[in-house]
Amino acid sequence: MRTFDRIPLVFVAVSLAACVDTTDSLDQDVQIDGGDRGLTAFVLDNSATRNAVIGFHRDRTTGLLVRVAAFPTGGKGTAAGLGSQGALVLDDAGQHLFAVNPGSDEISVFEIRGSALILRDIVASGGANPISVTVRDDLLYVLNAGRDAIAGSIAGFRLGDDSMAPIPGSIRPLSAAAVGPAQIELSPDAGVVVVTEKATNNLTTYLVDATGAASAPIVTPSHGQTPFGFAFDAAGHLIVSEAFGGAPGASAVSSYALGSDGVPVVISGSVPDGQGAACWIAIGAGRTAYTTNTASNTVSGYRIRQSGELAAFADGGVTATTGAMPTDADFNAAGSILYVLDAGADAIDIYAHQSTGALVAVGQVTGLPASTVGMAAR
Numbered sequence: 001m002r003t004f005d006r007i008p009l010v011f012v013a014v015s016l017a018a019c020v021d022t023t024d025s026l027d028q029d030v031q032i033d034g035g036d037r038g039l040t041a042f043v044l045d046n047s048a049t050r051n052a053v054i055g056f057h058r059d060r061t062t063g064l065l066v067r068v069a070a071f072p073t074g075g076k077g078t079a080a081g082l083g084s085q086g087a088l089v090l091d092d093a094g095q096h097l098f099a100v101n102p103g104s105d106e107i108s109v110f111e112i113r114g115s116a117l118i119l120r121d122i123v124a125s126g127g128a129n130p131i132s133v134t135v136r137d138d139l140l141y142v143l144n145a146g147r148d149a150i151a152g153s154i155a156g157f158r159l160g161d162d163s164m165a166p167i168p169g170s171i172r173p174l175s176a177a178a179v180g181p182a183q184i185e186l187s188p189d190a191g192v193v194v195v196t197e198k199a200t201n202n203l204t205t206y207l208v209d210a211t212g213a214a215s216a217p218i219v220t221p222s223h224g225q226t227p228f229g230f231a232f233d234a235a236g237h238l239i240v241s242e243a244f245g246g247a248p249g250a251s252a253v254s255s256y257a258l259g260s261d262g263v264p265v266v267i268s269g270s271v272p273d274g275q276g277a278a279c280w281i282a283i284g285a286g287r288t289a290y291t292t293n294t295a296s297n298t299v300s301g302y303r304i305r306q307s308g309e310l311a312a313f314a315d316g317g318v319t320a321t322t323g324a325m326p327t328d329a330d331f332n333a334a335g336s337i338l339y340v341l342d343a344g345a346d347a348i349d350i351y352a353h354q355s356t357g358a359l360v361a362v363g364q365v366t367g368l369p370a371s372t373v374g375m376a377a378r
Contacts, residue, residue, distance in 0.1 A: 040056060175217055223266050248295070
């Protein structure tokens with residue numbers, strides 16, 4: 001474990017020319033979502049030589065993102081897509097940012113301070129090729145996809161003020177050796193760890209005990225094929241995208257309730273959106289969920305009823321049109337702004353989330369590195 005002094009890292013300057021609007025200079029009072037000041041959105045460049053988080057301000061006048069800097073993670077990426085959701089996540093308070101380093105098998109944690117990210121710690125991920133992390137309170141779990149002869153796994157960590165400490169007995173296998181894992185997330189009460197497996201069409205869950213250690217894997221078949229991204233709504237329902245192998249028009253989203261035994265129970269099974277390759281899930285305000293359709297260049301919206309049942313918006317599955325190959329997506333803390341990473345366009349699309357559930361395009365930031373993954377916002 002490497003712990004760092006409480007000083008900002010010298011960051012790599014990034015040109016503002018790629019942004020659509022740069023009328024506010026970086027030393028002005030920049031208003032961001034939620035009334036805070038400082039960095040508001042983040043992506044991971046996933047460089048194989050020097051992985052870094054790119055941080056953005058949100059311009060208070062235009063709503064567009066203004067690129068600030070790239071902050072090195074201290075580890076390495078893979079310079080390729082990870083096929084995962086959750087490569088970059090915020091803690092519950094929006095004060096710390098966690099990033100995977102899949103090329104060096106590490107996790108980095110930053111403190112967000114104004115317009116800077118301060119690297120606090122780097123730890124070994126407990127396995128090979130970490131691709132997704134999840135944080136609840138002082139508990140963190142990482143999903144290791146595996147590499148070569150090293151099988152995929154999960155591993156848990158206890159968070160301190162400036163560090164991450166491995167939890168004894170928390171390293172557990174996935175359902176099999178080669179499962180194509182996509183995402184890991186802790187349930188809202190931190191009592192269950194959930195992992196989606198694309199190759200096996202499984203939802204693999206683990207009960208978490210009082211020490212933070214995970215149980216043996218509990219394997220449940222997904223209702224639909226190729227379960228990928230997911231999120232929990234405010235009531236604890238599990239909302240999961242289903243890519244169906246990328247088949248045109250076959251994508252869907254399912255919802256589940258998690259039992260006390262950690263087993264997901266279907267509420268709405270494979271509600272179609274008529275699009276291709278539904279992969280990432282983001283949940284906004286007003287009980288709405290959205291999936292990015294990577295093969296269709298669209299975002300599809302769903303209403304989540306109190307029971308957890310899903311109802312697709314009556315818009316033919318095209319709630320918004322994106323740039324090429326939309327992948328990662330995240331809402332700001334208020335649920336009013338949706339950011340979508342376009343992997344094929346090296347860009348971020350920005351949408352205002354309306355009370356009706358509609359998404360209104362605000363603008364786009366271009367010029368990201370081609371290897372960029374992850375999307376986190378506050």
